[in-house]
Amino acid sequence: MKVLCFGSANLDHVYKVDHFTVPGETQGCLEYDIKCGGKGVNQAIAMALAANDTYFAGIIGSDGGLLKDALVDKGVHIDYMKISNKPTGHAIIEVDQSGQNHILLYGGTNKEIDFEYIDEVLSHFSKLLMFVCFVFEKFGDIVVLQNEINNVPYIIERCYEKEMKSFFNAAPYDIAVKNYPIEKVTWLVVNETEGAALSNEEDYEKIIQTLKQKYPHTHILFTMGKEGSRVLTDKEDIKVEALKVNAVDSIPNYEEVFE
Numbered sequence: 001m002k003v004l005c006f007g008s009a010n011l012d013h014v015y016k017v018d019h020f021t022v023p024g025e026t027q028g029c030l031e032y033d034i035k036c037g038g039k040g041v042n043q044a045i046a047m048a049l050a051a052n053d054t055y056f057a058g059i060i061g062s063d064g065g066l067l068k069d070a071l072v073d074k075g076v077h078i079d080y081m082k083i084s085n086k087p088t089g090h091a092i093i094e095v096d097q098s099g100q101n102h103i104l105l106y107g108g109t110n111k112e113i114d115f116e117y118i119d120e121v122l123s124h125f126s127k128l129l130m131f132v133c134f135v136f137e138k139f140g141d142i143v144v145l146q147n148e149i150n151n152v153p154y155i156i157e158r159c160y161e162k163e164m165k166s167f168f169n170a171a172p173y174d175i176a177v178k179n180y181p182i183e184k185v186t187w188l189v190v191n192e193t194e195g196a197a198l199s200n201e202e203d204y205e206k207i208i209q210t211l212k213q214k215y216p217h218t219h220i221l222f223t224m225g226k227e228g229s230r231v232l233t234d235k236e237d238i239k240v241e242a243l244k245v246n247a248v249d250s251i252p253n254y255e256e257v258f259e
Contacts (some may be wrong), residue, residue, distance in 0.1 A: 002141040003052045004125055005076075006118075006155055007040020008148035009060050009067045011090040014032040020102050036070040037091060038110070039146040039169065047144065048075045050118055056081055058110040058149065060127045064088035080121045084109045089148070105172075111150045118155055127163035140164055147172055153180050160184035170194045182215050189221045208232060
């Protein structure tokens with residue numbers, strides 16, 4: 001089984017500040033760093049560190065060497081990564097003294113994913129297979145998606161046609177997600193904001209039940225911050241308590257999470 005993380009690669013320009021800059025204000029930053037980010041890169045590194053045979057598909061610019069090196073260093077295959085002559089996607093991030101952040105995101109090469117590239121990448125991955133010979137089972141390849149690249153609905157449709165399992169994290173949320181073919185996704189991952197937008201509900205329980213009714217064949221992973229998370233499948237309804245931590249930055253990069 002192979003895991004394909006088809007997604008974004010960002011260079012995070014992180015500025016630690018005393019407080020968030022307000023209109024008309026100029027302030028000096030306390031610290032500055034460039035880090036590897038993007039939900040696609042983070043997902044790929046997490047999958048690889050969990051001992052999966054992981055591939056990353058996405059587009060970076062000639063300025064994205066740091067991202068390429070980070071993926072290779074963590075054991076992610078980059079056979080299907082493309083290099084563009086346009087700037088790599090990046091984020092401008094202010095982090096205040098309490099660990100909260102303000103983020104300005106530039107899509108860059110993450111918005112250059114076209115149908116031809118998608119078809120070429122998916123041609124290297126197999127549909128869901130399962131056969132049993134005594135105790136032997138084999139499962140097909142898995143695709144992990146988020147909403148920081150373009151043409152996500154097309155990827156979902158193609159994976160469904162190929163009978164591949166797909167995981168879709170509906171972040172960052174925008175109104176277009178309501179028209180995505182989520183009923184064709186194997187797993188939908190949402191937080192309270194994304195869940196509320198998709199369900200038109202605000203209460204946790206109503207959000208979860210509405211999503212399960214709306215997408216009856218899709219498993220739901222609902223993250224609730226300090227309240228933990230909830231998993232709903234056709235057979236299970238499991239709640240997992242959250243770990244208690246001291247917040248440093250609510251949008252950390254992979255180095256802070258996995259090392």
